[in-house]
Amino acid sequence: MNASDLRPSLAGGPHDVAVIGAGFSGIAAGVALLKQGIEDFVIFERSEQIGGTWFVNRYPGAEVDLESHIYSFSFEPYDWSRTHADWSELLGYLQGVARKWRLDEHTLLNTGVETVRWSDTAHTWSITAADGTEHGPFRAVISAVGFLNTPLIPSFLQGETVFQGDICHTSTWRDGLCLEGKTVGVLGTGSSAVQIVTEAERLGKAVKVFQGAPNWLLPKNARDFTPQERRWNRFKPVYYWRRYRLYLDYDRRQYGASHARVGGRVNRKRQKMVEAFLEQEMGAHPELKELLRPNFSVEARRTVVSDTYYAALRSPKTELVPHRVVDVTPTGVVDAQGQHHELDMIVLATGFDAANFLGTYRVIGENGLDLREQWSEGAEALYGLVTPNFPNLFMIFGPNTSGIPLVTFYEAQARFAAAMVKKLVRGRATIVRVRRSFHDYYNRRLQRRLSRTVWTEVPSYFHATSGKIISQWPFSPTAYLIGTRLARWFGVKAS
The missing domain is CATH 3.50.50.60 (FAD/NAD(P)-binding domain)
Structure with missing residues (x-):
């Protein structure tokens, strides 16, 4: 039985929004849409369960590198058993959040995406699934697949x-x-x-x-955590104080890229x-x-x-x-x-093809332009959210948004996307596109700052094949939160 049999109301279309991926960022997108009053959306997930990274990465010893209190949603506190949760606890957390917000009712499991295509005349997107099934049209697409999802396998x-x-x-x-x-x-x-x-x-x-x-x-x-610590963590003011202290520590550490700036x-x-x-x-x-x-x-x-x-x-x-x-x-x-x-x-343990953003499917934008061609010298977008020639397409964990704490970035990106989608759903616009001048200025400034960091010293997954740094965010998380607000007001045009 395939996903369409299980969720007949989600198959085909039309629908307002397609969300690609049901991991941390896809769940953040779904919740953000619901908070904006948008309920007609479909989440495409190629695995057989919700959970993304923490469903597929289940090797012995797998656990998060960040503290559990900060590597979780701000709107969903949890009774964590460890300072750094392992994969099974994180998977249970994510699936619990999805059930609470009824995102499972919006999700097509076992449904990989092969192609996402824009219609210049209808101003909508269509999706071709890996099994050849057509879905859509959609007013907007939110890509929530990140860039650490295609394993690197040695040629031999x-x-x-x-x-x-x-x-x-x-x-x-x-x-x-x-x-x-x-x-x-x-x-x-x-x-x-x-x-x-x-x-x-x-x-x-x-x-x-x-x-x-x-x-x-x-x-x-x-x-x-000790039993006493867990009792205190169940008290919300204590939980959020722990989370806030962690956030401040990461914010200070990354202010002015002090953690990565030469000297x-x-x-x-x-x-x-x-x-x-x-x-x-x-x-x-x-x-x-x-x-x-x-x-x-x-x-x-x-x-x-x-x-x-x-x-x-x-x-x-x-x-x-x-x-x-x-x-x-x-x-x-x-x-x-x-x-x-x-x-x-x-x-x-050879990592991922991190240079290939949105590499698990093709995206065809205005005038038949392939996103891979546009990004041949390295992916770039305004705050990792929107890129020229691909209207009504929003990204979570897009280019140059790898910063700590990651989930804070996901939530900010999801809020941006949901706010833009609301304009489309409410009929206030049919197209939301990035302002090219704003996009180009932002990326020039970004690359100037990145050029002064230690990230330029040696090749790594931070770089595109051209050498351009395409994954890292060189400022503080607070700077990113402010930037996404500015992008919402000045960086995009709805018409």
């Missing part, structure tokens, strides 16, 4: 593989896949890798970590912190310490947070291989030095 592992053991990317972890008693090879050393390495060292027979390049590491200080006060402070943590954890292991020391500034790549990774590397069960894997055999892998490593299981 694409298609059929000769490896006879288990192999899996962290974002496509299969139910029933286990680490117990196995020699596990982990490809990568980013945020997902450090979590899976910890679990593999705990449960497996042996672990080999294949490191192309090291990353700076900071302690996460994650723990369970920034916060950046200098964090450099001392990562150096001290490396010395504390690996000072007695000088060979390991040198292998783990990056040759770039802190924050130049995403700084990893973990309380357990260094300890897992010190274990006699773990071997750090300071080379990339270049080939696979029936019984293992071959590293860049030509050495063969026998493995029972390969875990790909």
Whole structure:
């Protein structure tokens, strides 16, 4: 039975709004629409459950890097069990929010989107699903898919593989896949890798970590809340005070891009912190310490947070291989030095195709323009929300909006989109488009600021293939909240 059979009222159209994605940002969009009195919308979700990232990322040890109180919706407090929630608790939270706001009644599950197409004459969008079904027309589309959703798979592992053991990317972890008693090879050393390495060292027979390049590491200080803390957290003033204090800390840290600006006060402070943590954890292991020391500034790549990774590397069960894997055999892998490593299981913690925004489907705008062509030198949009030649299309977690706290950004973007959609639904306009001059000025200023950050030092997923920084937000979250207000008043034109 397909999604259309389950939700016949949602299939086809017409409908006011299409929301693509049912993760954090898609739920934020749905709630924002309901708060604006807009109830005729359809959420397209390619997975079999609501939850987005936290439905697909269910590998052992998966948990959020941000504190639970700030990595959650401002309008939905929750009785968190840990300072940093794991994937199962986050998934339960998101699905609970969706049920409370009845978003499940608006959602087509198992319905991936293949093409989103604009009509120059009707001023509406149509959607072609992955199974070929046509949906629409829609007055507006809200893309809530982000950019960390297409796994990067090494070329030698694409298609059929000769490896006879288990192999899996962290974002496509299969139910029933286990680490117990196995020699596990982990490809990568980013945020997902450090979590899976910890679990593999705990449960497996042996672990080999294949490191192309090291990353700076900071302690996460994650723990369970005590029963007394949980009782206090259920008291809303205490809950929101905790959340507000976390927000202020992140806001101060990112003011003027101090955390990432060359010579920034916060950046200098964090450099001392990562150096001290490396010395504390690996000072007695000088060979390991040198292998783990990056040759770039802190924050130049995403700084990893973990309380357990260094300890897992010190274990006699773990071997750090300071080379990339270049080939696979029936019984293992071959590293860049030509050495063969026998493995029972390969875990790909190789990240995502982050340079390809909205890369899971095609978007065809005015005069048949393909969004991928427009963004061939790197994605750009006004506050990551709207881009020229694609009217009535709004984005959540769009270009240059990767800032902390993420959910605060999602909520601001959802409010912007819902306010613009309201103009269309109420008949006050048929087209909402970005003002080109405002868009171009904003992006010039943005790139000037980004050019003064440590993000320019080394290649990373922050960059497009052209070298342009397309993911990062170089100002504070408060600056972003103010900016989305200004964009609503001055940056778009409704006609």
